[in-house]
Amino acid sequence: MIRKKRENSSVPENSRRKPEAYCDKSGCAHVDERNREKLGSFSYFCKKCASDMYHASKIKVKSYMKMADLIDVNPNLLLMLQHFNIDFRVSDQTVAQLCTGHGISENLFINIANLYNGLGTRAHQPYTRDDLVQVIDFLKQSHHYYRSDKYPQISSYIRQLQENHAAKELKLLEKFFNEYFTEVIDHLDYEDNIAFPYFITLLKKTDEPGKCERYSSTEYGEHHTDIELKLKDLKQLLLKYVNIENDLDLRRKLFFALYELEFDLYIHSLIEETILIPAGVDIEKEQNA
Structure with a gap:
């Protein structure tokens, strides 16, 4: 007797694996709703990606992330702030808020921050x-x-x-x-x-x-x-x-x-x-x- 393959329709929709829905790390493919945690206070990452980020700085900076959390992951960003002549007391400001407050291009700031985080910049990106x-x-x-x-x-x-x-x-x-x-x-x-x-x-x-x-x-x-x-x-x-x-x-x-x-x-x-x-x-x- 050939057993019928069990249909997945009985599995609740919210418990299926949704890689991009629950992990902010680009390309992550090993998360579900029960396997996620918050890194700092700016975004959700799966436990594996969060663990990786505590041991390496390759996190892609985004405008809504809090600067203090990014520094906590990669202290080398303090050097970047120093070169931008920005005080280290960043409070709870996001990257966007910090850039606005100091009159710095958000696009430029994020691209340089990503270099400090071990990521490249997009080729021929327009700059003013x-x-x-x-x-x-x-x-x-x-x-x-x-x-x-x-x-x-x-x-x-x-x-x-x-x-x-x-x-x-x-x-x-x-x-x-x-x-x-x-x-x-x-x-x-x-x-x-x-x-x-x-x-x-x-x-x-x-x-x-x-x-x-x-x-x-x-x-x-x-x-x-x-x-x-x-x-x-x-x-x-x-x-x-x-x-x-x-x-x-x-x-x-x-x-x-x-x-x-x-x-x-x-x-x-x-x-x-x-x-x-x-x-x-x-x-x-x-x-x-």
């Missing part, structure tokens, strides 16, 4: 001229952070290690870092003195012919380098070759400072490569049409 002015201000703030915060901090940690240990590798470490940061400063000076003034001029819609002809977004892109890459060599030197013991607290602080600098330099490069340079090329095409 005001957006690009805000991008340049953001990048200038990050330059100040590298010069005035991270370089002195890391140099101080290396000097403290030298005071406590006689390992000759520490001299090499200091030399390597100072030479590396000299390259970083040269890169930042180039952007501050040549690239950014060019983009500001480009955004002013100048009618003076030939004013911007001696430089272009493409030339800036060709000059652009991934200045964060050499930090990997520095970390490898510390992990594999510097022969010192103890001082774990100080060495951990040095590692964290290097990782933070490397991460923010990487985002800095992504913003230039995925937002500023493509938008500059588009404006040049408009003006030359």
Whole structure:
């Protein structure tokens, strides 16, 4: 006797699996009404996705999400707020409310936040001229952070290690870092003195012919380098070759400072490569049409 396959019609509609209805993580396919929980106070995620998000920062930022909850998931967003010159006391404001209160483009803010969360930006997304002015201000703030915060901090940690240990590798470490940061400063000076003034001029819609002809977004892109890459060599030197013991607290602080600098330099490069340079090329095409 062939048994009839049980029909699913007797299963209550609200208990069937509805992936997109109950989980805000794009592409989730393993949730139902009984297997969901609230992450922070901004949205529902299935338990698996919520668990993943507590251990990683790849959450897609949306305008209705509360900024405090996003920071709790990914503290690196504090760096982003600092570069936007936004105070960390965000209260219960959503992303949209925070942007409105500080006069920042919501579209731009969300795209940069998604970069900090490990997500890419959509190719050739349109940005206004005001957006690009805000991008340049953001990048200038990050330059100040590298010069005035991270370089002195890391140099101080290396000097403290030298005071406590006689390992000759520490001299090499200091030399390597100072030479590396000299390259970083040269890169930042180039952007501050040549690239950014060019983009500001480009955004002013100048009618003076030939004013911007001696430089272009493409030339800036060709000059652009991934200045964060050499930090990997520095970390490898510390992990594999510097022969010192103890001082774990100080060495951990040095590692964290290097990782933070490397991460923010990487985002800095992504913003230039995925937002500023493509938008500059588009404006040049408009003006030359």
